[in-house]
Amino acid sequence: xxxxxxxxxxxxxxxxxxxxxxxxxxxxxxxxxxxxxxxxxxxxxxxxxxxxxxxxxxxxxxxxxxxxxxxxxxxxxxxxxxxxxxxxxxxxxxxxxxxxxxxxxxxxxxxxxxxxxxxxxxxxxxxxxxxxxx
Numbered sequence: 001x002x003x004x005x006x007x008x009x010x011x012x013x014x015x016x017x018x019x020x021x022x023x024x025x026x027x028x029x030x031x032x033x034x035x036x037x038x039x040x041x042x043x044x045x046x047x048x049x050x051x052x053x054x055x056x057x058x059x060x061x062x063x064x065x066x067x068x069x070x071x072x073x074x075x076x077x078x079x080x081x082x083x084x085x086x087x088x089x090x091x092x093x094x095x096x097x098x099x100x101x102x103x104x105x106x107x108x109x110x111x112x113x114x115x116x117x118x119x120x121x122x123x124x125x126x127x128x129x130x131x132x133x134x
Contacts, residue, residue, distance in 0.1 A: 010034040037071040039090040066106040
């Protein structure tokens with residue numbers, strides 16, 4: 001596996017949190033102020049016109065429910081999305097936008113398949129959404 005070289009502050013903070021150098025709360029604060037990459041299904045086009053009105057983010061069904069797949073940068077997604085036809089593109093969005101637009105009834109996997117990543121349960125997202133409003 002290729003070494004994980006951090007490309008942005010979010011990745012540096014994630015590594016620091018995983019290594020116990022900063023408290024988890026500090027990483028969460030960084031995540032809430034950061035942009036993430038959300039793979040979305042490439043829309044069907046007819047003559048260059050979009051036919052879908054709603055973006056379909058990559059979600060994986062698990063025994064515990066749906067998991068939204070996110071990455072710390074578009075480059076981190078490339079290897080993972082190869083196994084999911086139609087998810088070659090995506091959006092770079094504020095993490096808080098995801099909480100606002102997609103709600104909080106699901107889990108999130110940040111950088112699945114990478115050596116530096118983290119999973120959040122649905123209740124973790126609920127706490128993050130509350131942190132944001134205080």
